[in-house]
Amino acid sequence: MCTWRSGGRGIFYEKASDKPHPPIRAAPAHQGRGDPEGFPGERGSPLCIKWPAVGWVVLGISYAVGGPLLAVGLYIVLRGAFPGWWMEWMLWPVKRVTPGVARLQGATVIGLGASIASRTGNLAFDPSNPNYLYQIFAYATVADASDPNALLHAVGIAVSSDGGLSWQDHNIYVNPNADTRHYDNQFPNVTVDKAGNVYAFYSDDRNTYYSYSADHGQSWQGPIQVNRPGETAIFPWATAGDAGKVDVVYYKTPWLPTDPANPTPAETAPPTAAWTVGFAQNLTAVTPASTFNETTAGPTVHRGSVCQGGAACTGNRDLYDDFGVAASPTTGLASIIYSDDQFTNEANSPARPGCTAAQSNTPACDHTSIATQTAGPVIFGTKK
Numbered sequence: 001m002c003t004w005r006s007g008g009r010g011i012f013y014e015k016a017s018d019k020p021h022p023p024i025r026a027a028p029a030h031q032g033r034g035d036p037e038g039f040p041g042e043r044g045s046p047l048c049i050k051w052p053a054v055g056w057v058v059l060g061i062s063y064a065v066g067g068p069l070l071a072v073g074l075y076i077v078l079r080g081a082f083p084g085w086w087m088e089w090m091l092w093p094v095k096r097v098t099p100g101v102a103r104l105q106g107a108t109v110i111g112l113g114a115s116i117a118s119r120t121g122n123l124a125f126d127p128s129n130p131n132y133l134y135q136i137f138a139y140a141t142v143a144d145a146s147d148p149n150a151l152l153h154a155v156g157i158a159v160s161s162d163g164g165l166s167w168q169d170h171n172i173y174v175n176p177n178a179d180t181r182h183y184d185n186q187f188p189n190v191t192v193d194k195a196g197n198v199y200a201f202y203s204d205d206r207n208t209y210y211s212y213s214a215d216h217g218q219s220w221q222g223p224i225q226v227n228r229p230g231e232t233a234i235f236p237w238a239t240a241g242d243a244g245k246v247d248v249v250y251y252k253t254p255w256l257p258t259d260p261a262n263p264t265p266a267e268t269a270p271p272t273a274a275w276t277v278g279f280a281q282n283l284t285a286v287t288p289a290s291t292f293n294e295t296t297a298g299p300t301v302h303r304g305s306v307c308q309g310g311a312a313c314t315g316n317r318d319l320y321d322d323f324g325v326a327a328s329p330t331t332g333l334a335s336i337i338y339s340d341d342q343f344t345n346e347a348n349s350p351a352r353p354g355c356t357a358a359q360s361n362t363p364a365c366d367h368t369s370i371a372t373q374t375a376g377p378v379i380f381g382t383k384k
Contacts, residue, residue, distance in 0.1 A: 119152055119184035128196045132216055133160040135167070136190040136200055138183040141174065151182035151263055155202050157190065159217040172200050172211050172220045180261050186235050186308040186321055195243035197286050201226070201236040205266050205308070206257055208233040208250045212286050226280050226292050232256060233278060234266050234306065237324050239334075241379025246285045247334050248292070249325045251306065252278040266306045267315045271361075275302040277338050279325075281377060297371040301340040303361050318366055332378025336371040 119138045126132035135158040144150035154174040158167045175181045181204045188202045198213040200220070211222025227233035231252045238248040255273035257265030276299065280292035307313035310321065318341040327334045343360045345351040355365035 119187070121188035122190060124190045124192050124198075126192045126196050126198075126216075127194050131161055131163045132192075132196070133164050134158070134190045134192065134198055134217060136172075136188045136202075138188050138202070140178075144178055147178060149179040151178060151180075152184040153178045153181050155183050155188055155200060155211070157198070157200065157213075157217045161216065170217050170220075173202075173209075173223050175204070180263050182263055185264075185266075186310070186323075189237050191238045191240040191246065193240035193243055193245060193285075197240070197243065199238060199240055199246050199285060201238045201248055203234045203236055203250070205234055205264050206232055208236045208248070210238075210246075210248070210285075214286055221288070226250070226294075227252060227278060228294055230254065230256070231278075232266065232269075232273075235308065235319070235323055239325050239327050239379070240285075241327055241329075241332060242381070244286045245283045245379035246281070247325055247327055247379055248280050249297070249323065249336050249338070250278045250280075251275045251301070251319065251323075251338075252296075264308075266308065269305045271304045273304060274300045275306065275319075276300055277336060277371060279334070279336065279371075281379070283377060283379070293377075297336055298369075300342060301338060301369070302342070316361075318361065318363060320366075322368060327379050329380055332380035333373040333375075334379075335373065338369055338371070340367055340369045341365045 121136040121138070124134045124136075126134075137156055137158070138152040139154050139156050140150050140152050141154055144153075153176075155172040156169055157172055158169050160167045175183075183202045183204060185203045185205050188200065190201075191199050193199070196216065198217050200211045200213075200222075202209055202223075208226045209223035210226055211220045211224070213220045226236070226248055227250065231254050233250045233252045236248055236250045238246055240246045253269065253273045253275045255269055257268075259265065262268065277297040278294055279297045280294040282290055282292045284290040302316075302319055305316045306319055307315035307317045309317075319339045322337065322339045324338075325334055325336045341361055341363070343351065343355055343357045343365050349369070352365060352367050355367075359365050
C-alpha cells in the first residue's frame with residue numbers, strides 16, 4: 001500500500017514506513033485524445049469522380065451546405081444529445097426526391113448519424129501482438145433513435161487483429177438507464193497488459209468503472225467500480241503493465257450528487273466540492289472479485305463544478321482534457337500529469353505569473369503538475 005507526500009507541488013508517494021527516496025521520473029502518457037473522423041469499426045473506400053462543370057457546382061453546394069451541417073453535427077456530438085426530430089428531418093428528402101439523390105442523401109444520413117451517435121476514446125495496441133488494435137467508444141444503440149432523451153449510455157470496442165486493415169465492433173457494457181447515464185465523459189479509455197488482457201475504463205460522472213477481457217475483446221467482465229464508495233470519481237485514464245496489473249487515475253471528491261436523474265452532476269458540483277487526484281492500482285485485475293487499492297496523489301487541484309464537454313463547455317473547464325498516467329517499463333513506478341488551478345507559491349512550485357491567492361479556481365492559476373511514484377507496489381516487475 002502506498003501513501004503520498006508533497007514536496008511543494010512536485011508530489012511523490014512512498015511507503016509510509018520508508019525513508020524518502022529520490023523520485024524516479026517517467027514520461028507522462030501521451031494523451032492522443034479527440035474525436036477522429038469516421039466511425040470506429042468502419043473501413044472507408046476511395047470515391048472516384050470525374051469532374052465536369054456540374055461536378056464543380058455540386059462540390060460548391062456541398063461546401064456551402066456541408067459546413068453548417070458539420071457544425072450542427074459537432075455541436076450535437078459534444079452535447080451528447082440525440083434529438084428526436086433528427087431521423088424524421090434527415091429522412092424527409094429521401095422520401096420525396098429522385099432515386100439518385102435519395103442514395104446520396106442516404107449516405108449523408110448514415111455518416112451524420114454515425115458521428116452523432118458515438119464518441120471515441122483512445123486507441124491502444126497489444127504489446128504481446130501489435131497486430132491487435134483496440135478503439136474504445138461510447139455510443140447510443142439503434143433502439144435509441146426513437147428516444148429523444150437517450151444519451152451515449154453504452155461502451156463499445158472496435159477490434160482489429162490485422163494491424164488496422166479490418167475491424168469488428170463488440171459491446172463492453174450497455175447501461176439500461178438510457179436517459180440518465182452516459183459514458184462520453186472525457187473520455188472512455190482502453191489499455192492492454194503484456195499478456196494481451198484488455199481493460200476498459202469509463203465514468204458515468206458519478207463513479208469510475210472498469211471491464212476486462214481475456215479474449216481480445218470478444219467478451220467482457222464488468223462493470224466493476226474502481227473508486228471507493230462515498231466519493232465521486234470522473235475523468236479516468238489508465239495504463240497496464242505485466243499480466244493482470246493496472247494503474248488508473250481520476251479526479252475525485254467526497255461530494256456526492258443528490259439528483260439521480262441528472263446525467264452530468266459534476267457540472268453542478270458546489271464550490272465546496274474539493275477535487276484531488278486519485279490513484280488506484282490492481283495487481284490481479286483479471287481475477288474475479290479483485291479490488292483496487294486507492295490513494296490520493298496530493299492536495300486539492302480544483303473546487304466546484306467540472307465540465308467535461310470539451311470545446312462546448314459552458315461551465316468550468318479549468319481541468320481541461322490534460323490528464324494521464326504512465327509507468328516506467330524498467331522500474332514499474334508511475335508518473336501522473338494533471339491540471340491544477342490552485343494558487344501555490346513554494347520552492348518547487350512558484351506562483352504562476354498573474355495568479356494570486358484570490359484567483360484560485362480560475363484560468364489565471366491554471367498550470368500542469370506532475371506526481372511521481374518513488375516506492376510501493378508496481379505494475380512492471382516486483383514490488384519496490
